Amino acid sequence: MAGPQRIVIVGAGLGGASAAASLRERGFTGDVVVLGAESHRPYELPPLSKAVLLGDADEPDWAHEDGFYREHDIDLRLGTTATRIELGSRTVIDGHGGEHPFDRLLLTTGSHPRTLPVPGTDLPGIHTLRTIDDSLALRAAFGKARQVVIVGAGWIGTEAAAAARRHGVDVTVVDLVSAPLLSVLGSEVAAVFRDLHSEHGVRWRLGSGVAEFTGGPEGVRGVRLTDGTELPADLVLMAVGAAPRVDLARLAGLEVSDDGGISVDATLRTVAPDVYAAGDIASQFHPRLDRRVRVEHWSNAKDQGTHVAGNLLGAQEPYLASPFFFSDQYDLGCEYRGLANPDTDELVVRGDLRSREFIAFWLADGAVRAAMNVNVWDDTAALKSLVDNQKRVSPDELKHASLAGLA
Structure with missing residues (x-):
C-alpha cells in the first residue's frame, strides 16, 4: 500500500x-x-x-x-x-x-480548564490558567490584588499559590480534599507540600467546597463556602482540573x-x-x-x-514511555515518573521527608510503579529505569542500596 x-x-x-x-x-x-x-x-x-x-x-x-x-x-x-x-x-x-x-x-x-457549576463564575476577576494569555493576565492581576483565593489544590493550584506569594499577595487555597495533591501523592508526601506552603504564608481551607462567588459588575468580592463562610477575594483562580x-x-x-x-x-x-x-x-x-x-x-x-x-507513516509501534512531570514550588523541585495509586500502593521513602530531600517510591506487588525525587538529582537515570522496567525490589533495598545498581 x-x-x-x-x-x-x-x-x-x-x-x-x-x-x-x-x-x-x-x-x-x-x-x-x-x-x-x-x-x-x-x-x-x-x-x-x-x-x-x-x-x-x-x-x-x-x-x-x-x-x-x-x-x-x-x-x-x-x-x-x-x-x-x-x-x-x-x-x-x-x-x-x-x-x-x-x-x-x-x-x-x-x-x-474546568469550571465550577456555581453562581458567579462569570464575574470579573475570576481566572483560569491554560494559555500564555491566561498566564500573563493572571500575573498582571497578582500585581494589583490584595487577597487571592485559589480553588483547587492540585499541581496548577499549588504552583500558582507559590507564584502569588512571590508577588506578595495574601493567598487562601480551597479544596474538598484533606491535603494538597492527595490523589497523586497520598497523605504522607502530600503533607510535605501542605507544610511547605504554610511556612510561606498560604492559608488552607481544606475539606471545604465552594457554594458561590460573590460580587458584582465591578468584580469578584468573595468566595462563599458550603459551610456558609465567606472568604474575601479580589482575585480568584479556578484550578479545578482540565x-x-x-x-x-x-x-x-x-x-x-x-x-x-x-x-x-x-x-x-x-x-x-x-x-x-x-x-x-x-x-x-x-x-x-x-x-x-x-x-x-x-x-x-x-x-x-x-x-x-x-x-x-505506516509503522505499528506501541507507545511505551512512562508518564513524567516536574514541579517547582519555592525552593522545592521535584520530578515524578510512572503512575501510582497512593491509596493501595506501598510507599517507600529514601531520605527524610522533613528535610525535603528524599525519593518516594510507590510499589504494587513488589514492583516499582512510580518514583518522585524531591531536591535530589543524582539518580534520575536509575529512577527512570526502575519505573520503566517495573523493577521488583524490596523496600529495604530502595532505602539503602545503590539505585544505579538496582536499576
Whole structure:
C-alpha cells in the first residue's frame, strides 16, 4: 500500500508541533497541515504556571523557533478552528468553511480548564490558567490584588499559590480534599507540600467546597463556602482540573473512553484506521501498565507526538514511555515518573521527608510503579529505569542500596 501524501494535524499545541517536526525528521516529503485555534505558534505549557507566572519570563518555551515551520514546509494555520471531521470523505472542515482533505489524520486538541457549576463564575476577576494569555493576565492581576483565593489544590493550584506569594499577595487555597495533591501523592508526601506552603504564608481551607462567588459588575468580592463562610477575594483562580477536548472526535463517531479521552490502541490509533490521537485527549491502552491510561502532562504530549509520526507513516509501534512531570514550588523541585495509586500502593521513602530531600517510591506487588525525587538529582537515570522496567525490589533495598545498581 502506498504511503500517505497528505497528513492533517488538528491541534497546534506541543503534541501537534512535535508530530509535524518528527514527520519531517523521518523523511516525509508530503503535505503536513497543522490547524490551531490560538494565534500563537506552538509552545510548552509548564512555564505558564512557573516562570511566566512568577515573573521570571515573559514568553513560554516555544516548541520551535518562529521560522521553523516555514523552513520545514509545515503549513501551520493559526487562528483556525476545526469544526467537523468527515471520515467518509477524509476531510476536516474549519470554522471559516475551509476544507482540509487528508490521507492520515492526527488529533491533538488538548484540554480546556474546568469550571465550577456555581453562581458567579462569570464575574470579573475570576481566572483560569491554560494559555500564555491566561498566564500573563493572571500575573498582571497578582500585581494589583490584595487577597487571592485559589480553588483547587492540585499541581496548577499549588504552583500558582507559590507564584502569588512571590508577588506578595495574601493567598487562601480551597479544596474538598484533606491535603494538597492527595490523589497523586497520598497523605504522607502530600503533607510535605501542605507544610511547605504554610511556612510561606498560604492559608488552607481544606475539606471545604465552594457554594458561590460573590460580587458584582465591578468584580469578584468573595468566595462563599458550603459551610456558609465567606472568604474575601479580589482575585480568584479556578484550578479545578482540565477536560479533554473531544467534541470534534465524538461528533465524527470516534469512540470515547470512560476516562473522557478518545479510545486509542497501543499505537495511538483510533477505531478509524487512518485517524490517530495523542496527548491529553488520548486514552491509550498502555502495554506496560496493561490498562487504559490518559495522561495530561506536557512530556506525554511531546513524546506521543514524536512517536505517533512513525505510525502515521505506516509503522505499528506501541507507545511505551512512562508518564513524567516536574514541579517547582519555592525552593522545592521535584520530578515524578510512572503512575501510582497512593491509596493501595506501598510507599517507600529514601531520605527524610522533613528535610525535603528524599525519593518516594510507590510499589504494587513488589514492583516499582512510580518514583518522585524531591531536591535530589543524582539518580534520575536509575529512577527512570526502575519505573520503566517495573523493577521488583524490596523496600529495604530502595532505602539503602545503590539505585544505579538496582536499576
